[in-house]
Amino acid sequence: MAVATVTAVAVGFGVALGGTALADKGAAGASPPMVTRAAIDPSLVTGRGADVGFVEQEAEDATTNGTIIGPDRTAYTLAAEASGRKAVTLAPGQYVEFTLPKAANAITVRYSVPDAPGGGGITAPLDVTVNGRSRSTMTLTSRYAWLYNQYPFTNDPNADLLHPDWWITECSCVPAATTPAPAITKPFRPNHFYDEQRLLLGRTYRAGDKVRLTVPAGSNAAWTVIDLLDSELVGPPHVRVVAANVLAFGADxxxxxxxxxxxxxxxxxxxxxxxxxxxxxxxxxxxxxxxxxxxxxxxxxxxxxxxxxxxxxxxxxxxxxxxxxxxxxxxxxxxxxxxxxxxxxxxxxxxxxxxxxxxxxxxxxxxxxxxxxxxxxxxxxxxxxxxxxxxxxxxxxxxxxxVDQIADGLNFHTGVTNSVVSNNFIRNSGDDGLAMWSEKTADAGNTFDHNTVQTPVLANGIAIYGGTDNTVSNNLIADPIREGSAIQVGSRFGAEAFTGHLRIANNTTVRAGTYELNWNIGLGAIWFYALEKNIDADIQVVGDHFLDNTHNAIMLVSDWPVKDLYSITNVHFKDIRVDGTGTSVVSARVKGGASFENVDARNVGAVGVNNCGSFNFPPTGSEFSLTDLGGNDGGGTTGPWLAPWVLPNTITCDDRPPVVAPPAPSPW
Structure with a gap:
């Protein structure tokens, strides 16, 4: 699937560049500036995600004499961790120029620069000009990026395996008593490449003005990757006169x-x-x-x-x-x-x-x-x-x-109740973007609503681990990188059981359904995982859109050692749109069942249903039942996505079919 990549290695380790060098792409007057949300046409995600004060523009859509990298969805590459899985690489002396779509006096640049040869990061300049004038210089750094090796990672690119008795895997969920990992090439599995920097421009510029980011000729960074620019019109400072002002108490x-x-x-x-x-x-x-x-x-x-x-x-x-x-x-x-x-x-x-x-x-x-x-x-x-x-x-x-977290963006851990997380923007978390983790005591009655989560490097965009009567609604989740999905419903990490109901409604996921390196299979954009208990609460998945899925749109799974112990039941999918899957619409690797009503799919890359059940393959059919409640339309080259596979729950077990990259999502 990768067209071109920049391998994620630091200065001193070499860098492989790919893609197409563009000479002043998008000349003045050729077209209006392209504005995206999570690197997708905003019209496709209307009413979903956070309503933010800034406007997002992708570097690959701007004018540049640099090199576009990507698209790539392979873990451990600079393109794969970029928003939309593309970015622009600049050598010293090169630039990328954005045309402001709205008035702005502030910008945020998401970027990557190399690590130091021994780790610890470097700093490097980036010149900012508007309309060829008003020059200022941002100081970029890789001190907060570039992790390596196995979980929980290290800053040392020259480190040996942190857990030589593990499989080469990303988490402690794989038991220690497994085949030891072989020798590795250093740096091993570099990741978490990006950071971002904000800059007040000092005055307000108009729509149509040009913001140019240039790597100075004398930069000590061999390359600089620009992912995107957010531009914003920031209001004046808020003043509170009658208050305990920290300056009066000696704050500096x-x-x-x-x-x-x-x-x-x-x-x-x-x-x-x-x-x-x-x-x-x-x-x-x-x-x-x-x-x-x-x-x-x-x-x-x-x-x-x-x-x-x-x-x-x-x-x-x-x-x-x-x-x-x-x-x-x-x-x-x-x-x-x-x-x-x-x-x-x-x-x-x-x-x-x-x-x-x-x-x-x-x-x-x-x-x-x-x-x-x-x-x-x-x-x-x-x-x-x-x-x-x-x-x-x-x-x-x-x-x-x-933004730019080493682990989660936000986590409700243990007994958080009747609380709301709404209209928040999370980007570049090192673990779950948003999570409810019902360890010891259930999280209950909580709502994650109208949030945007982009590019979680590890794990999921939104994860719900156990709990009671919780809701995940109207969120936009894009580009999970590895070992996770856009949305996960998981019985794991010692979480209390799911009880009552769980409502997952009117969310949109984009470029999710990553590859699970531990299992060597593709995941779903939404992933149900019965690892430690049954999942049998009333779970309603209604009105969700799963767009441009790398592998599956929907996955329900248990782990092999517990496949005959735990099941997933009482899950109901209704009024769902699936636009593009690299493989199947549904992948079931567990016993139990789910119902489907008005689930419309198109651009399906493989057979609509991968149904392995719990891998006992009884002659009566799969241990996982798919109930067709009607209105399940569309599919791909193999025909209707669901109809042939419902009764008697036909076993169609092919976990690793050829991946067919879907076309870009379009209006339904």
Missing amino acids: PLGRRDSAGAFGKAIAFAKRQHLRVYIPPGTYQVNRHIIVDDVTIEGAGSWYTIVRGREVTLGTPAPDGSVHTGVGFYGKDASAGGSRNVHLSGFAIEGDVRERVDTDQVNGIGGAMSDSTIDGLHIRHTKVGMWFDGPMTNLRITNNVI
């Missing part, structure tokens, strides 16, 4: 000294005087957790108020197992009653996390917060953007941007 807006103590004093004063805390424009150094309870903290806006910190190594591990601390706003631990009435808005949190240590609490937002709101934050370079350890209830998370 220039970031030269640590302001954590000043923040703590302002919070204490605000609580005594029943005031809000206000953080005016500036960059504030904070190198530890700020504990919040019964307090409102407002910034001037996430472009103006930046709370930035170093990751600090602890002298001895904390009781929770952390070996580092860093910037973050934390509610009290649930064991201490948690926090309530916390309201955070209008600032950025920038961490310094460069490696994955699962015991570390180095998240942007953490702890337990009930009856609280988090709105309008911009979080990057932390381990997890927001990680909540319940029990807790009634949290509203809205209008936030979470």
